[in-house]
Amino acid sequence: MPWFSRKSKAQPVQPRLVKIDDQVPLIPFEAYGVSILHPQDWRIFVNPSKPFLYHDGYAKIDRSVVGGDKSQDVSLSLRWAQLNKQVTIDDYVDEIKRQYELKQKKNKSDRYQIDDIRLLEHLPHRAYSIQSSITANHSIYRVLKDDERFKSIEYVTYCEVTDRIVMATICAYGDIFAANRDLFLCMLNSLGCHSAAQELPKNSKAA
Numbered sequence: 512m513p514w515f516s517r518k519s520k521a522q523p524v525q526p527r528l529v530k531i532d533d534q535v536p537l538i539p540f541e542a543y544g545v546s547i548l549h550p551q552d553w554r555i556f557v558n559p560s561k562p563f564l565y566h567d568g569y570a571k572i573d574r575s576v577v578g579g580d581k582s583q584d585v586s587l588s589l590r591w592a593q594l595n596k597q598v599t600i601d602d603y604v605d606e607i608k609r610q611y612e613l614k615q616k617k618n619k620s621d622r623y624q625i626d627d628i629r630l631l632e633h634l635p636h637r638a639y640s641i642q643s644s645i646t647a648n649h650s651i652y653r654v655l656k657d658d659e660r661f662k663s664i665e666y667v668t669y670c671e672v673t674d675r676i677v678m679a680t681i682c683a684y685g686d687i688f689a690a691n692r693d694l695f696l697c698m699l700n701s702l703g704c705h706s707a708a709q710e711l712p713k714n715s716k717a718a
Contacts (some may be wrong), residue, residue, distance in 0.1 A: 529690040530583070531574065537698070540572060545591045547679055547699040551572065553587070566593045566675070585683040585691070587698065591675045600637050600669040603676060604628065607641060607667075622646040630664070634702065638668035644685075662688035664695060670704040677704045 537548040540555060544566040549572045556571040557563050563570065574585040607625075614623045625643050631638040645661040663682040670677060679702045681695045688695070 529583075529686055531687075531691045531694060533694065537701075538588070539701075542570060542572070542589075543568060544589070544705045545589060545675075545677055546701070546703040547572075547587070547589060548698050549587060553585075567591070582684050583687065585681065585687060588678075588680045589651060590678045590680075590684075593675050595705070600639065600667065600676070603667060603669070604641070605638050607665075611643065614634060631668075633700065634666075634668055636668045636670050636704070638666060638702075640699070641665045641667065660685040666699045666702050668702065668704065675704065675705060677702065 512662050520553045531550065532552075535550045535552050538551050541561070545568070553572050556573065558569065558571070562638055568589075568591050570589045572587040572589070574583075606630075611623050612627050624647065625641060626644055627640075627642040629640045631640055640662050642662070644663075661682055662685050663680055665678060665680040667676065667678045669675075679699055682697065683691070683695075684689050
């Protein structure tokens with residue numbers, strides 16, 4: 512009787528980890544008076560090639576999924592800077608709109624779009640939320656075979672106390688973004704900026 516190899520049973524498809532574990536506590540990241548909440552298991556990156564100073568700084572707080580599935584990653588970037596010229600937060604938002612238009616003109620194969628801009632009333636300073644989407648068709652972005660759609664929300668505010676513009680941006684694939692929108696908004700709503708300098712009490716003396 513000939514030996515026939517038994518066909519192996521098809522392995523069940525593992526569900527995508529679209530929903531971020533909401534049991535992981537949110538903890539604050541703070542640098543030079545700029546602060547934001549993020550899940551405790553996300554990783555913090557400070558790029559040595561970019562500034563990380565009181566007047567000009569950048570940091571990333573990423574959710575990187577074990578196993579290398581890049582489609583599950585989420586990136587939170589935090590940026591603060593003092594500008595060389597006097598501009599209002601409204602001027603800055605107008606500049607963002609212009610930059611998106613330039614990107615679209617230069618990249619015919621991709622689509623850059625601002626979906627929604629709103630004035631925020633609940634942050635300490637005048638602030639805007641900017642929701643945007645990118646449809647990428649070229650190899651720099653593409654990890655999957657089909658066109659990839661990214662979503663992002665950026666909060667931008669100007670702090671009169673520290674004279675800095677502060678930006679926090681969360682970017683993820685469309686399905687990840689939709690499934691975790693409430694969590695992302697909770698994180699962005701915690702964005703804070705205050706002076707890192709503290710005066711000594713009047714009755715104390717510097718050493």
